[in-house]
Amino acid sequence: MRLCIPTLDDRKLAAAVSPHFGSAPFFTVVDTETGLCQSVTNDHARHQPGRCDAARELRPLVVDAVLCTGLGRRALSRLVEQGLEVYLAPVPDVATALETFRGGELEPMTDELTCHHHRAICE
Numbered sequence: 371m372r373l374c375i376p377t378l379d380d381r382k383l384a385a386a387v388s389p390h391f392g393s394a395p396f397f398t399v400v401d402t403e404t405g406l407c408q409s410v411t412n413d414h415a416r417h418q419p420g421r422c423d424a425a426r427e428l429r430p431l432v433v434d435a436v437l438c439t440g441l442g443r444r445a446l447s448r449l450v451e452q453g454l455e456v457y458l459a460p461v462p463d464v465a466t467a468l469e470t471f472r473g474g475e476l477e478p479m480t481d482e483l484t485c486h487h488h489r490a491i492c493e
Contacts, residue, residue, distance in 0.1 A: 371402045374433040375459070375467050380409035383465040390485065391441035398464050399431050402472070407464075425449050437467045437476065443484045458483055 376394030377385035388394030395415045400407045412427055425448035428436070436449055437459035449456050457476040459467045470476055477483075 371435065372431070372433045373400045373402060373468070373471065374398070374428055374431065374436045375400070375464050376412070376436075376438050377409065377464060380411075382407040382409055383463070383468070385409065385464045387439055387459065387461055387463060387467060389439050391436065391438045392445055397427065397431065399433060400464065400468055402468070425452060428452070428454070435471075437471055438479070440485045441479070443481055446479055446481065446484050 375385075375398045376388040376391045377396045377398045378388050378394065379385050380396050382398060385396065385398050393415050394412050397410045397412055398407065399410065410431060414427055425445060428449075429452065433454065435455040435457060437457050439458070439460050441456075446456055456479040457471065458479050459470065459476050461467045461470055
């Protein structure tokens with residue numbers, strides 16, 4: 371399974387998890403079967419609230435799931451429309467995100483768990 375974690379830097383497994391999916395400067399992609407880990411720049415990191423389409427950035431990366439701390443309702447909807455699983459991962463770094471995912475400790479992201487400051491824009 372290929373996981374995408376929005377991150378603040380490109381230190382792969384040591385990368386700090388970004389507090390928000392769309393404005394993350396990087397996406398760290400981890401293949402849970404091969405252990406391959408890569409960091410990719412998020413070209414949509416700078417945007418006005420409700421105007422990002424970071425989900426589009428993930429299409430060429432061919433990922434199966436996103437582990438994140440926060441995202442807006444529209445972003446969640448776009449990811450789910452792409453067939454991706456999205457999990458709430460309030461963790462400090464990629465290694466911990468991977469560990470909690472493997473341990474089955476992450477809950478699926480729902481509309482109720484999305485970032486509240488995006489609700490007015492995304493509804």
